[in-house]
Structure formats: C-alpha cells, structure tokens
Amino acid sequence: MSVQEFTYQDVAEHNTKKDLFLVIHDKVYDSTKFIDEHPGGEEVLLDVGGQDATEAFEDVGHSDEARETLEKYFVGNVKRQPGDPTPKATASAVAPPADTSGAGMGTALYAFVFIGGLAAYFGYQYLQQSQEAQA
Numbered sequence: 389m390s391v392q393e394f395t396y397q398d399v400a401e402h403n404t405k406k407d408l409f410l411v412i413h414d415k416v417y418d419s420t421k422f423i424d425e426h427p428g429g430e431e432v433l434l435d436v437g438g439q440d441a442t443e444a445f446e447d448v449g450h451s452d453e454a455r456e457t458l459e460k461y462f463v464g465n466v467k468r469q470p471g472d473p474t475p476k477a478t479a480s481a482v483a484p485p486a487d488t489s490g491a492g493m494g495t496a497l498y499a500f501v502f503i504g505g506l507a508a509y510f511g512y513q514y515l516q517q518s519q520e521a522q523a
C-alpha cells in the first residue's frame with residue numbers, strides 16, 4: 389500500500405479546530421484529536437494549522453516522547469510543488485551559496501598560511517646566509 393500524498397493546497401484546507409493538519413519535516417499529521425491533549429495548548433497548534441509547522445515544532449525542542457506521539461497522527465507525505473515554501477532547516481542544509489562561500493574562505497585561509505610558511509622559511513634561509521657571510 390502506498391502512502392498518501394498531499395500538496396500544500398490540500399493541507400491548507402485543514403486549518404480549523406475540528407479539522408487540523410500540520411506539516412512537520414515534510415510529513416502530514418492529522419492533529420485534530422490531539423489539540424485538546426497538547427501540553428503546549430491549542431492556540432499554538434491552530435496558529436500553524438494547515439501549514440508547515442517544522443520550525444515552530446523544532447524551536448520548542450520537543451522531547452522524544454512528543455515525537456513518538458506525532459507518529460500516531462501521521463496521515464501521509466507532502467508532495468512539493470514549485471513555489472511551495474521550504475522549511476528553513478532543509479533550506480540552509482542544501483543551500484549551495486552558503487557552502488561555496490564557506491569553502492572559499494577556507495581555501496583562502498590555507499593559501500594564506502601556506503604563503504606565510506614559505507615566507508618564514510626563505511626569510512630564515514636568508515638570515516642564515518647573511519650570518520655566514522659575516523662570519
């Protein structure tokens with residue numbers, strides 16, 4: 389049996405207390421039955437109802453127990469479409485510009501240290517030679 393897939397448009401329709409879907413890490417959870425049980429209150433869940441709640445959920449630092457509870461309400465996966473919002477966590481992990489600039493800085497630093505090392509070596513040689521010349 390294949391897992392059901394929802395688009396963000398599908399999920400967005402479930403944003404009321406009587407019918408509440410949340411998206412966390414690209415998975416869809418029908419949290420309707422959980423609203424009244426949530427230790428963090430119903431208000432926060434309704435705020436992110438029908439949307440990507442990954443950031444809100446992770447910001448709180450939910451326990452492993454909370455994550456297990458989540459699995460009980462799993463109803464399917466998110467089917468991403470062009471133009472859909474990307475959760476921040478994933479975006480920064482895969483964003484190439486940030487990585488490239490980081491690597492560039494690293495290379496520049498190595499080059500700097502290497503050139504500094506060469507300068508020190510030749511400087512030392514030069515000093516040795518000029519001292520020998522004096523002797």
Ligand code: HEM
Nearest residue numbers: 419427428432433436441444445448450451453454457458
């Ligand atoms: C269906 C999804 C969720 C489940 C199963 C869930 C479960 C839980 C559980 C079990 C706790 C107790 C503390 C812990 O074990 O970590 C908790 C606390 C809390 N949750 Fe959630 N949570 C969900 C979604 C959210 C979302 C989307 C938010 C924020 C927008 C949120 C905000 C909070 C806050 C603020 C607390 C702390 C309450 C306190 O310590 O006074 N939760 N949640």
